[in-house]
Amino acid sequence: MEFTLSEEHRLVQSTVREWATTRLLPRAAEMDRRGAYPGELVRELGEMGLMGVFIPEEYGGGGMDTLSYCIVLEEIARAEAALAAVLSVNNSLDCFPIFAFGTDAQKRTHLTELARGRKLGCYCLTEPTAGSDAASLRTTARRDGGHWVLNGTKIFVTNGVEADVLIIYARTGGEGPRGISAFIAERGDPGLGVGKIEHKLGIHASSTCEIVLQDCRLPADRLLGEEGNGFSVAMATLDGGRIGIAAQALGIARAALEDAVAYAKERRQFGRAIAEFQATQWKIADMATRIQAGRLLMYRAAWIRDQGRRHTLEASIAKLFASETAMWAATQAVQIFGGYGYIQDYPVERHFRDAKITEIYEGTSEVQRLVIARSVLGALDRAVEPVRAEGASVARAAGPEGRRRSRADGAGGQA
Amino acid sequence: MNIVVCVKHVPDTEVPIRIRADGRGIEESGLNFVLNFYDEHGVEEALRIKERLGGTVTLVTAGPARAVEALRTGLAMGADAAIHIQDPALASLDQIGTARVLAAAIKAGPCDLVLCGKLSTDDNAAVVGPAVAEFLGLAQATAVTKLELGDGKATAHREVEGAVEVLEVGLPAVITVERGINEPRYPSLPGIMRAKRTAITARTLADLGIAAPPPAHVELLGMTPPPKRQAGRRLEGEPAAVVHELVRALHEEAKLL
Numbered sequence: 027m028e029f030t031l032s033e034e035h036r037l038v039q040s041t042v043r044e045w046a047t048t049r050l051l052p053r054a055a056e057m058d059r060r061g062a063y064p065g066e067l068v069r070e071l072g073e074m075g076l077m078g079v080f081i082p083e084e085y086g087g088g089g090m091d092t093l094s095y096c097i098v099l100e101e102i103a104r105a106e107a108a109l110a111a112v113l114s115v116n117n118s119l120d121c122f123p124i125f126a127f128g129t130d131a132q133k134r135t136h137l138t139e140l141a142r143g144r145k146l147g148c149y150c151l152t153e154p155t156a157g158s159d160a161a162s163l164r165t166t167a168r169r170d171g172g173h174w175v176l177n178g179t180k181i182f183v184t185n186g187v188e189a190d191v192l193i194i195y196a197r198t199g200g201e202g203p204r205g206i207s208a209f210i211a212e213r214g215d216p217g218l219g220v221g222k223i224e225h226k227l228g229i230h231a232s233s234t235c236e237i238v239l240q241d242c243r244l245p246a247d248r249l250l251g252e253e254g255n256g257f258s259v260a261m262a263t264l265d266g267g268r269i270g271i272a273a274q275a276l277g278i279a280r281a282a283l284e285d286a287v288a289y290a291k292e293r294r295q296f297g298r299a300i301a302e303f304q305a306t307q308w309k310i311a312d313m314a315t316r317i318q319a320g321r322l323l324m325y326r327a328a329w330i331r332d333q334g335r336r337h338t339l340e341a342s343i344a345k346l347f348a349s350e351t352a353m354w355a356a357t358q359a360v361q362i363f364g365g366y367g368y369i370q371d372y373p374v375e376r377h378f379r380d381a382k383i384t385e386i387y388e389g390t391s392e393v394q395r396l397v398i399a400r401s402v403l404g405a406l407d408r409a410v411e412p413v414r415a416e417g418a419s420v421a422r423a424a425g426p427e428g429r430r431r432s433r434a435d436g437a438g439g440q441a
Numbered sequence: 442m443n444i445v446v447c448v449k450h451v452p453d454t455e456v457p458i459r460i461r462a463d464g465r466g467i468e469e470s471g472l473n474f475v476l477n478f479y480d481e482h483g484v485e486e487a488l489r490i491k492e493r494l495g496g497t498v499t500l501v502t503a504g505p506a507r508a509v510e511a512l513r514t515g516l517a518m519g520a521d522a523a524i525h526i527q528d529p530a531l532a533s534l535d536q537i538g539t540a541r542v543l544a545a546a547i548k549a550g551p552c553d554l555v556l557c558g559k560l561s562t563d564d565n566a567a568v569v570g571p572a573v574a575e576f577l578g579l580a581q582a583t584a585v586t587k588l589e590l591g592d593g594k595a596t597a598h599r600e601v602e603g604a605v606e607v608l609e610v611g612l613p614a615v616i617t618v619e620r621g622i623n624e625p626r627y628p629s630l631p632g633i634m635r636a637k638r639t640a641i642t643a644r645t646l647a648d649l650g651i652a653a654p655p656p657a658h659v660e661l662l663g664m665t666p667p668p669k670r671q672a673g674r675r676l677e678g679e680p681a682a683v684v685h686e687l688v689r690a691l692h693e694e695a696k697l698l
Contacts, residue, residue, distance in 0.1 A: 075630030088630025
C-alpha cells in the first residue's frame with residue numbers, strides 16, 4: 027500500500043490550491059451573494075485544462091486521471107463550492123459520456139471545446155416525476171426522417187442557463203430503462219429552451235433551471251451511444267460523477283474545518299481561546315477524522331476507476347460518506363462559531379448551505395444506500411428484478427462486478 | 442533565442458520557520474518548499490520571450506534532491522529542459538560558490554540570455570544573479586521591471602528611487618527580474634504531464650569540471666529568531682489626557698509623529 031501522492035499529483039494539488047486561494051477564495055462571499063455565473067474564472071480553469079481533467083490532450087483535455095480530478099475538485103470546493111459544481115458537471119456529466127460513448131465525429135465536434143472550457147456542458151436527466159426513479163422518465167424522442175424530435179421538460183439542470191452542449195435523456199422505446207436513449211443537443215437547436223430558473227439554498231454561483239423541449243429537432247448523428255442504451259450511459263456517467271461529488275463535499279468539509287480551527291484559536295471566552303475547551307477540541311477531532319476517512323474512500327474509488335474496474339459500489343460509498351461528512355462538519359463549524367456562525371459576515375453559514383446539495387444531487391443519500399445495500403445483500407436483487415426462467419445465476423446477481431443495473435440506481439435530484 | 446533561467450527551491454513564505462538546534466540553519470522537516478517567487482517571474486519572462494521569438498527555455502538549479510520539484514514546476518509552466526546540479530559539496534557553498542557552479546553549468550550549453558529572480562526569499566542576498574554574470578563575463582541588469590530584446594542587445598528598465606532607469610546591455614547578458622515584470626501563469630494539466638515526461642539532466646560538480654568545491658567567503662555564525670512582538674499598551678483615563686499621552690508616545694517612543 028502506498029499512501030503518498032505522486033510528484034505530478036502533488037503538483038496538481040499545489041497548483042490548483044494556489045489558484046483557488048488567490049483567484050477564487052477572495053471572491054467566494056460575493057459569488058454567493060450575487061449568484062452570478064463566474065464566466066471569467068471558468069475560462070481560466072479551461073486554460074489550465076481543468077474543464078476536462080481526464081480527457082486526453084488530443085481532445086483538448088488535461089490528460090490526467092480520476093485521482094487528479096478528485097484533487098482538483100477538493101481544492102476548488104474548499105475555496106468556493108458553486109464553481110466546483112460547474113466544473114464537475116462539465117467534466118463528469120458531459121465530457122465523460124461523450125468521450126466514453128461518442129463517435130469520433132462527436133468527440134471532434136463537441137468534446138474538444140467542452141474540455142477546453144470554451145463551451146459549457148449540462149446534463150438533462152431529472153424530470154418533475156422522475157428523480158431517484160430516473161428510469162421512469164417521460165421525455166420522448168421519435169424518429170422523423172433524418173432527425174429525432176424530442177418533447178418533454180427536464181428540471182434541476184445545473185449549468186442549464188449558460189450551457190452550450192446538453193446531454194439529454196429521452197424515451198425512444200417502451201417503458202423501463204431499456205427504452206431510453208441519450209442525445210447531444212446544442213444551444214440554439216430548434217425547440218430547445220430554458221424554462222424556470224431556480225433559486226437555491228446554496229451553490230448560488232452555479233445556475234439551475236428547467237430545460238424545455240418542444241418539438242426539438244436534432245439531426246440523427248446527435249444520438250449518443252446505441253439507441254436504447256441511454257440508461258447505461260446515464261448510470262456509467264453517474265459512477266464517475268459521484269466520485270466528483272465526494273471530492274466537492276470533502277472540499278466543503280475541509281473549508282468548514284479550516285475556518286472552525288482559525289476561529290476557535292482566536293475567539294476567547296471565560297478568559298481563554300475556545301480551542302482550549304474540550305467541547306471544541308472533540309468537535310475538531312471528529313471533523314478531522316471523518317474528513318480523512320472520506321478522503322481515503324474517495325481516493326480508493328478513484329484508484330479503482332483508474333484501474334478500469336467497475337467502481338459503482340465504491341463511488342456510492344465515497345459519495346455517501348463524504349457528503350454526510352460535509353453536512354455534519356458544516357453543522358459543527360456553525361456551532362463552534364455560535365451566533366457568528368449564523369450570520370452572513372462569516373463563511374460557515376455558506377458552507378452549511380452549500381454542503382446540503384451534496385447529499386442530494388447525483389443520487390440522494392437514500393439512493394446511495396440502496397446501491398450499497400443491493401451490492402452487499404446481492405441475492406435480494408431478485409426482489410427488484412425477477413430472475414429469469416432460464417436461471418440467471420446467483421453468482422451473476424451477487425457480486426458488484428456481475429450485477430446488472432436496475433432502475434433504481436437513479437440520479438436523484440440533479441441532473 | 443536560447444534562455445537559461447536559474448531557479449531555487451525555497452521554503453514557502455506562508456509557513457513559519459523554525460531554527461535548527463545547532464543554530465546554523467533551519468529545520469526542514471515538515472516545511473513546504475516551493476519555486477522561489479521571483480524565479481517564477483523569471484520563468485514567465487523566458488516563456489514570453491520564447492513565445493515571441495522561438496528558441497528554448499532551460500532551467501538550472503543547484504540544490505538537494507527535493508529541488509527537483511522547483512524544476513518540475515517550471516517545466517509544467519512550459520520550460521523545455523532542466524538541469525539539476527546535485528552534489529554533497531553544495532551544502533558548504535556560499536552564494537558566490539553557488540554562482541560559480543551555476544555559471545559552469547550555463548557555460549556548458551548554448552545560451553543567449555540568462556534570467557534570474559532578483560533574490561531568493563529564503564536568504565534574501567541578491568548575490569547569485571550578479572555573481573553569475575561576473576563568472577560568465579557578461580553584462581548584467583538587476584531588479585528589472587521591463588525587458589525589451591533587440592538585435593544583439595536588450596533594453597532593461599529598473600525602478601530606482603524616484604525614477605526609471607533605462608539600461609542597454611549587449612547579449613548574452615544576465616538579467617535579474619523584479620516582481621512587477623509580469624504575472625506568472627499557472628501550470629496547466631498538460632504542462633504537468635509534459636513535465637513528468639521530461640528527463641532532467643543530473644550534474645555533479647565533477648561533471649562541471651569543478652574538482653574541489655569553491656571555498657566559502659562567508660561563514661554563517663548563527664541564526665536567531667526575530668524578537669517577539671511586544672503586547673500592545675492600553676491607555677486609560679480621561680479622553681483629553683489619553684489623547685495627550687497617545688500623541689506623546691507616538692512622537693517620542695514610536696517616532697511616528
